[in-house]
Amino acid sequence: MDDAGTLDRAEQALRTTFGFPHFRGVQGQVVERVLAGRSTLAVMPTGAGKSLTYQLPATLLPGTCIVISPLIALMHDQLRSARMNGIRAAALTSADADRAATVAAFRAGELDLLYVAPERASQPHFRDLLNSAPVALFAVDEAHCVSEWGHDFRPDYRQMRPLMDGFPDVPRLALTATADGHTRADILQQLGIPDEGLIVSGFDRPNIRYLIRPRQNGGSQLKQLLTEQDGAGIIYAPSRKKVDDLAAALDRAGSRRVLPYHAGLSPEQRAEHQAAFVASEDMVMVATVAFGMGIDKPDVRFVAHAGIPKSIEAYYQETGRAGRDGDPAQAIMLWSAGDFVQARQRLSEVEPERLAGERTRLDALAALVEAPGCRRALLLRHFGEDPPASCGNCDNCLSPPGVVDATDLARKLLSAVYRTGQSYGLGHVGKVLTGADDDRVRQRGHDQLSVFGIVDAEEARMLQPVARALQARGSLVANEHGGLLLAGDARAILKGEAEVAIVRPAATERKRTRRGQDAAADYPHDPLFDALREKRRELAKAAQVPPYVIFHDSVLREMAAARPGSRAEMGAIAGVGERKLDLYADAFLQVIAGG
Structure with missing residues (x-):
């Protein structure tokens, strides 16, 4: 059949099986390549319908589509949706009791889709199974896991190419929502897909509103968020203890059910909490980043970060779990200078060959949180796009912040840190700068320094935001005792060779939050x-x-x-x-x- 006939057949299946009148974005291009037997890497944003690009061909091609997926929960979620559309689908996982029936169905040619984890797919007995019946397509979901440059590297994904090389006539489809240029090139190489097979969709998720603000009282800010936001939500916290504490506090607040999720819970608890979240229309899950990749829940109305994510790539993927159904959703990040201090300290644990890349990623994240302009534009430029200067749907576009030239105050702060010996925290350094009548300052002779009392009352109010900005960009770092040290471009700032501009702090946090909420009003009540x-x-x-x-x-x-x-x-x-x-x-x- 010619290409036109193939696409006509695909569009008919799109209508009858999925109920959609036409493909979205690059879906049609990807499906056309798959049906023509050409291997492809598709980089498509979350919510763009990646699973359809292999589910639909699986209903048309002779044989079974083998889907490599990293998490059992994700497989089962997609399994339910596929079966509801009449697609013959099964999974081979440790959680499935019908493995013998699934193997028999595969060998009998009765499956359109067979989901399997990379750990199982890399075993010799699985290759033997694939030799017992026709295979139509290999679909590798979350393909960034194959790359050490990706943010979720999984070594077992490296075994997928040897498996697929054993079936040279079967096309390969790799799918990911999050891959910069370096990671894309690595995925192509690791999975044996030709460069001409790369299809990149736009990264924009216009229905998501991005809101980023300093964490002042994280618990109170999140309680307020839950009273303002309807629908299901995910709150990411940086540690298991923080997850437990936040979940308990928010659940006690009583506005809705809130449960924790992290690797410290028993498998039964994790499964129970995840099932409750997937089935609910208004529950909130407080979780570590272990939660989310396995969730294909389309009606998540908000994703909040109670601390900074690992990178912009991780932030994009995690916030992308909101609003997959296309309805309005919000992504809220609450950050502190301490988050960046800890992240920069963790860089010392990174392998030397990865250090430069990890430092660049952290710097990019710092630029995002401190940005006075459009958040979405900065995100999209990070992924190589050329977006408009303003999106009209992020906090900075909806309520443009003032930008303050803080170079002079930054030089005073850095000078005080240096002259006090680079061993004190902001509290002590601030007292020196403001000329406070303080015993500790006098005992150490810091009242005799040239920087004593050089900051007036108006500047004093800006010390914390300036220190936060300097720590985010790496000009100031903290030692294990909390003492501040000069780093990065600090000396360039002191010499007048670099400038420091910061976003003027909002007068009240509540006013800015409420304005963002009003602008994202729900649909009229019906x-x-x-x-x-x-x-x-x-x-x-x-x-x-x-x-x-x-x-x-x-x-x-x-x-x-x-x-x-x-x-x-x-x-x-x-x-x-x-x-x-x-x-x-x-x-x-x-x-x-x-x-």
């Missing part, structure tokens, strides 16, 4: 939409699947607006494929008729 959601809840409970597996909110919203009166009209709504039409049309039509 009683019919609420009734459709209630019916979806009922059907999901009966089918023992999360509500979004039945239909996304966007589909219900279109139903409420279009008010279809027949199965044919219902089938014209995007997201309603043939199998879901058969299963659920009558139930939802009844609700609409009664509305």
Whole structure:
């Protein structure tokens, strides 16, 4: 069949199986290459429909598509959605009790998709299994895990190329949402995909609002967030203890159910908490970064960071778990100078060959949190795009901050740090600079220094933001006792060879937060939409699947607006494929008729 005929067949399957009238973004290009047998690396943002690019070809190609996926939870989540669309899918994992039946179904040619983890896929017995039936495609999900340059390197992914090389006629599809130029090149090489097979979609997630602000009282700020935000959410915390403490405090606040998730919990607890989150429409999970990659939940309305992420790549991927359904979502980061101090200290543990790259990533993250301009533009430029100067949907675009030339005050602060011996924290250095009447200052003779009392009351209010900015950019670092030391470009600043500009601190944190919330108002209240959601809840409970597996909110919203009166009209709504039409049309039509 020629390329036009192949694409026509794919578009027909898109309509009948998934209920969509047309491909989104680069989906069509990727599917066309796969159906033509050409190996491909597709870099597509989270929420762009990566799984469709192998699920759809799997329904058209002879044989089974083998999907390499890093987490059992992710496999099972995609398994539910695939089966709900009528796709014959199974998984071979330690959590599946029907392994014998799955192997038999594969050998009999009765599977469109077979999900497997890289640890199992690299075993000789799995290769023997693949030799017993036709394989249509290898799909490697979360492909950045194959690269040491990626932020989630998994050594077992390096065994995927030898496996696939044993099937030279089977095309390969690698998928990732997060890969800079260096990582993309490495993925192509590690998985044996030709350079011409690279397809990069835009990285922009326009429905996500980015909000970044200093952490002043993280617990109170997050409690306020939960009172302002509807829907399910994820809060990332930097340690297991912080996860437990935050989850307990937020749960006691009582606005909604809040649970913890980290590797210190038992496997049974983790599975129970994850299942509760996936099934819920308004629960909040407080978690370490161990949580998230295995979640394909489309209706997460916010992702918050209670500290800085590892890198911009990690931040992009973690915030990308919000708003996968395309509806408005928020990404909130609360950061402190201490976060950067600890991150720079951890650089000493990095292997020498990775040190430069890790330092560059941390510097890029510091530039993001201190940026006075558009956050989205900075993010997209990091990934090699050329975005507009303003997005209109981040905190800095919605409420532009003032920018202050803080070079003079930064020089005073750095000079005081140097002259007091680079062994005191900001509290003591600040007292010296403001000329405080303090016993400790006098005892150490710091009241006799040339920097004593050189900062007036107005400048004193800016000392903490300036110190925070200097620590974020690496001009100041802290020793193990909290004493400040000069580093990075500190000497260039002191010599007048570098400038320091900072964002003027907001007058009140609450005012800025509320303004951002108002700008991201929910859709107008619609009683019919609420009734459709209630019916979806009922059907999901009966089918023992999360509500979004039945239909996304966007589909219900279109139903409420279009008010279809027949199965044919219902089938014209995007997201309603043939199998879901058969299963659920009558139930939802009844609700609409009664509305």
